[in-house]
Structure formats: structure tokens, C-alpha cells
Amino acid sequence: MIRAYHWLLPHPFLTLLLTVVWVLLQNSVTSGMVVFGLILGIIIPRVTVVWWPDRPRAFRLTRMIPYMLLVLWDILVANVQVAWIVLTRPNSKLRPAWVVVPLELKQPEAITILAGTITLTPGTVSADLSDEGHSLLVHALDAPDPDEIRDQIKERYERRLKGIFV
Amino acid sequence: MTLEIIATLFVAFWLLVGAIFSLVGSIGLLKFNDSMTRLHAPTKVGTVGVGALLLASMIHSYIYGEGSMHELLIMAFLFVTAPISANFIAKVNMHKKSCETPPSPSRDDTWSTFNVPESDQVIAETE
Numbered sequence: 001m002i003r004a005y006h007w008l009l010p011h012p013f014l015t016l017l018l019t020v021v022w023v024l025l026q027n028s029v030t031s032g033m034v035v036f037g038l039i040l041g042i043i044i045p046r047v048t049v050v051w052w053p054d055r056p057r058a059f060r061l062t063r064m065i066p067y068m069l070l071v072l073w074d075i076l077v078a079n080v081q082v083a084w085i086v087l088t089r090p091n092s093k094l095r096p097a098w099v100v101v102p103l104e105l106k107q108p109e110a111i112t113i114l115a116g117t118i119t120l121t122p123g124t125v126s127a128d129l130s131d132e133g134h135s136l137l138v139h140a141l142d143a144p145d146p147d148e149i150r151d152q153i154k155e156r157y158e159r160r161l162k163g164i165f166v
Numbered sequence: 167m168t169l170e171i172i173a174t175l176f177v178a179f180w181l182l183v184g185a186i187f188s189l190v191g192s193i194g195l196l197k198f199n200d201s202m203t204r205l206h207a208p209t210k211v212g213t214v215g216v217g218a219l220l221l222a223s224m225i226h227s228y229i230y231g232e233g234s235m236h237e238l239l240i241m242a243f244l245f246v247t248a249p250i251s252a253n254f255i256a257k258v259n260m261h262k263k264s265c266e267t268p269p270s271p272s273r274d275d276t277w278s279t280f281n282v283p284e285s286d287q288v289i290a291e292t293e
Contacts, residue, residue, distance in 0.1 A: 021239065024235045024236070024238060024239050025236070025239065027232075027234055027235055027236060075213050075214065076214065079187065079213065079214040082194075082206065083187065083190040086190050086191075086193055086194040086197065086207070087190060087193070091197065091198065091199050094198075094203065096200075096202060096203050096266075098266065098268045098269055100268075100269055100271060100272055102272050102273065115249065115253070116245075116246075116249040119209060119248070119249035119252050119253065120209065120213055120245060120248065120249060122206060122209050122213065123206060125202075125205055125206060125209060125252050125253075125256055126249070126253065126256075127253065127256035127257065127260065127268070128253075128256070128257060128260065128268075128277040128278060128279050129277070129278050130271035130273070130274035130275075130276070130277055130278060131274050131275060131276055131277065131278045131281040132273070132274040132275075133274075134271065134272070134273040134274050135271040135272050135273060135274065137268055137271070137277055139202050139205070139256060139265075141203055141206040
């Protein structure tokens with residue numbers, strides 16, 4: 001039974017996501033569209049399973065949603081801060097800096113989300129990962145104290161992501 | 167009638183917010199003087215600027231016609247893909263050495279962009 005389930009739904013979350021995207025694309029929530037979306041959501045992961053060899057990693061959805069809200073809020077706050085810097089600070093007083101963030105996260109999915117979060121919050125852009133994946137290179141627009149930005153990233157995002165991907 | 171007026175004000179407000187942030191992003195793109203700091207300007211336009219414009223579009227469609235959910239999808243795909251282009255531009259900057267040399271990573275040998283064969287490390291000038 002479980003094997004049949006794994007065969008039919010190799011990536012249950014992807015199935016759900018494809019169904020939701022299909023319904024949103026159609027712009028109307030009718031049962032026909034939901035069923036058609038479900039059919040697509042089952043066929044597409046099944047056909048592309050060769051390229052997704054690993055089982056999806058479990059993550060805690062209950063902690064993912066507060067994390068997404070936190071990131072949205074940070075995007076808003078940081079946007080205003082960066083807009084203020086752009087409008088008022090002359091270039092000579094700007095202190096851009098590279099920040100090296102040592103990573104405790106191991107899973108590729110978690111590191112991807114962390115890098116995406118850093119880029120989406122204005123003022124910091126994640127540039128590269130080290131060759132063995134132990135640290136992340138981040139460029140900060142205005143960093144009088146690079147260590148503070150590093151600690152903030154670790155404290156605010158990485159610690160929460162460690163709780164999401166166990 | 168009053169609902170329509172309130173909705174119109176809301177739409178106008180979000181359009182203004184989106185327009186202001188897009189303007190600030192473009193000013194930043196012109197004002198900053200090296201390519202790495204310039205990179206920070208578009209990430210701002212891509213998030214709040216476009217987000218506010220899409221919110222305005224959504225409110226408008228719900229008040230004056232059939233509601234539309236496409237904006238949610240646009241926002242989702244934008245948020246997922248925007249970091250990738252920023253990441254690629256940053257890597258090109260690192261290769262062209264048009265920015266300060268980044269410090270070396272704490273535990274590993276080098277950054278993965280530089281972890282390529284010797285012949286590929288320098289990008290040939292195209293002009």
C-alpha cells in the first residue's frame with residue numbers, strides 16, 4: 001500500500017503545488033478544473049520522477065508559514081531603509097562590503113531558501129557558495145560593521161530554517 | 167457607490183507606492199558607481215515595487231469586473247526567479263573583477279565560481 005502510494009505520488013507536495021497553480025492559472029475555482037489540475041499534478045511528477053531521484057525532505061509547514069510572513073515583513077522594512085539610503089546618502093559615504101556567512105545548514109533546499117531570502121531582502125545579495133558548501137558569500141550595500149550583518153542573518157534566518165528542515 | 171470610491175483610492179494609493187519604489191530603484195541604478203552596489207537597486211524594484219502594482223491590479227479587478235488571481239502567480243514566480251538573476255550578475259562581477267575581491271571562505275578552499283579549470287577563469291573581453 002505504501003509502495004503504491006510512493007509510486008503514484010513520488011512528490012506529494014509538488015502534486016499539491018501543481019494543482020493550485022493550475023487552478024490559479026484558470027482563474028476560476030470549479031470542480032472540473034480542480035480535478036483536471038489533480039490529474040496534471042499526478043502525471044507530471046510521475047513522468048519527471050527520473051530527474052528528482054531523492055525523496056523530498058520533510059519540513060515543518062507550521063514553522064514555514066511564520067517564516068514566510070517574517071520574510072515579507074523584513075522585505076517591506078528593508079525596502080524603506082534602502083530607499084532612504086538611495087535618496088539621501090552620497091556615494092562617498094556608502095560602505096559596501098563582502099560578508100562571509102559560515103553555514104550550519106546542510107540540506108541544499110534549506111541553503112537555497114536562505115540564499116533566496118538574503119537576496120529578496122534589499123540591501124543584501126547572496127553572491128556565491130563555497131566549493132564544499134560550508135559558507136555563503138553575501139554582498140551588503142551599506143555595512144559599517146559586516147560582523148553585525150553576519151550575526152543578524154544567522155540569528156534571524158538560519159536559526160529558524162534549522163527548525164524548519166530537521 | 168462609496169465602496170467604489172474607497173476602492174479607487176486604494177488602487178491609486180498602491181499604484182503610487184509601486185511607482186515611487188520603481189522610481190527609487192531606477193535612481194539607485196543610475197546613482198551608484200560600481201556594478202555590485204548597482205545590483206541592489208533592481209532587487210528592490212522586483213519586490214515591493216512590482217508587488218504594490220500587482221496589488222493595485224488585483225483590487226481593481228475585484229471591484230470592476232471579474233476577480234483575477236493571476237497576480238498571485240506573477241508575484242510567486244517573480245519572488246522565486248528574481249534571486250537567480252541577481253546571483254548570476256554577482257558571479258559575473260566576481261569573474262570580471264569589477265568589484266572588490268571577496269574574502270576567502272572560512273572553512274573551504276575557494277568560492278565555487280572560481281572552482282573551474284584555469285582556462286575558464288578569465289572572461290574574454292568581447293569588444
